Amino acid sequence: MSQQELRGLTFEKLQKWVTEELGEKSYRAQQIYAWLHQKGARDFDAMTDLGKAVRKRLEQIARIDNLKLLKVHEAADGTRKYRFEALKGESIETVFIPRASSDKRHTLCVSSQVGCAMGCTFCLTGRSGLIRNLTAAEILSQVTEARHDVEKDGLRITNIVFMGMGEPLHNIKHVLPALENLCHDRGFGLSTRRITVSTSGLIPQIKKLGKRIPVQLAISLNGPDDALRSEVMPVNERWNLEDLIEACRSYPLGKRRRITFEYVVMADLNDHKEHAEKVAKLLKGMPAKVNLIPFNPYPGSVYKRPTRARVEAFQSVLRNRGIQALIRHTRGDEVLAACGTLSDVDYDPEADQLRAQAREAIQAITD
Ligand code: SF4
Structure with a gap:
């Protein structure tokens, strides 16, 4: 049995x-x-x-399914990168990101899949393709194990972001029960405003999430128009920007909440002032904030880190249009645990093949 x-x-x-x-x-x-x-x-x-x-x-x-903690690496800034062995022996990562200020609010970044099918061209995780979905227990075990570890040092996990390995909404079947347990009063008891799910833009699943458990939403934007966004994110070929922005506008945000738009800034690709103007136009009138993330090169990556001046100029354009824009200082550089780099896989030069695989996987997504 x-x-x-x-x-x-x-x-x-x-x-x-x-x-x-x-x-x-x-x-x-x-x-x-x-x-x-x-x-x-x-x-x-x-x-x-x-x-x-x-x-x-x-x-x-x-x-009770538990992940096996293999290794913890703590960077000088206090960021802790956990390497776990998942149930079928794969290696996955979770990152604890402490707040520098003393407000005791600390974030845990969890993974939702082993690998990812979405094939974003700037993302290290995307290079491996999807290996498998993590179960709800595997997602929750990341939180439990990290909590045990940080509590030994008197720290508390107050916020959770689904921004590690994987596209959480491509694994909504397991992410939803995990979210329910994180938010349940008898469970982890976290408020929906303390949990953020980041997505590349799977529109039917964004709607489902909004209906079931409207946690904070983050959109991986990365391109100011369809042409550029499709170039770096194959998912945009299926669900374009107009539809994505419409889905965001309809998302049931609580009072005083905003949708976060993550924008990985890549040198000479999407970092021009005109791109910033387009982003501002796209988000006009929406409760939105933009996180500008200077691309963090990894061995073999084809994109380059933008200059500080370019990123600041981009930020100014957004701010002048009344859009809150922050430059996100990459944390945990030492342990390669910054956004989009939670992976150990080697760079695969067969980008066309990866893109074709990603396209196929994206086309197969149903409601
Ligand atoms: S950026 Fe997110 S959605 Fe895109 S490949 Fe990486 S993990 Fe997947």
């Missing part, structure tokens, strides 16, 4: 399983759920208030 995995179940599903399969009262589900998500239990032995007989039965018919 196959064992039921419990970490990835939503509270409602766990309750159902506890009453129907475990044959216990539903308050047991509350206890198990709290052990898993509030106290970070990794096995049933830790759940001391359940009673021995219940724990024994759980061991027979259920399991």
Whole structure:
């Protein structure tokens, strides 16, 4: 008989399983759920208030999937890069990014897939193609393990961003239950405003996310018009900018919330003032903020880091048009854990083949 995995179940599903399969009262589900998500239990032995007989039965018919922590690397700025072994032996990464100020707000950047199918040309992760989706348990285990580690030093994870390896909305099946457990009062108890899902622009899934659990949305923009965006992001060939911006305008944002647009600035490609003008026009009237991320070259990358002056000029254009724009200082350079570089794969020079694969994967996405 196959064992039921419990970490990835939503509270409602766990309750159902506890009453129907475990044959216990539903308050047991509350206890198990709290052990898993509030106290970070990794096995049933830790759940001391359940009673021995219940724990024994759980061991027979259920399991808890945990990632194996292989390595932690801490950079001088306090950024910690965790390398985990996923359930099928792959290596994935999670990054803890402390705030420099003393406001005690710290962010964890989690991965949602091993590799990524989207094939963005500037992104190291995209070069490997999609290997597989992470399960909800594997996503949540990243948070649990990182939390155990940082709490030893009196630090707390207050914000979570889905900006590590993978396109989270391409794995919405597992990302949604993970989000529910992160936001549930009896689970991690995080507010939806403290969680950000970053997407390359899968429109049907953006709509689904907005309906189910409207966390903060970040859009990987990277191009000011369809021609340039399609050049660096094959996903734009399927869902163009006009439709993407329309989906953003319809996203159920809470009061005083904004959509973040990530713009990786690449030298002599998308860093001209005219590009900034176009971005400003695109976002006009929308509660938006733009993060400008100077491209972080990796071995073999074809793009170059822009000059500081270019990035600042880009920022000025946006600001002059009333759009909040920040230059995001790359954290954790030392451990190669900056945005879009959470991967160990080597650069594959067969870019055309990668693009064709990405196109195929993107075309296959359904609602
Ligand atoms: S930028 Fe995001 S969506 Fe694009 S290939 Fe990289 S991980 Fe995938």
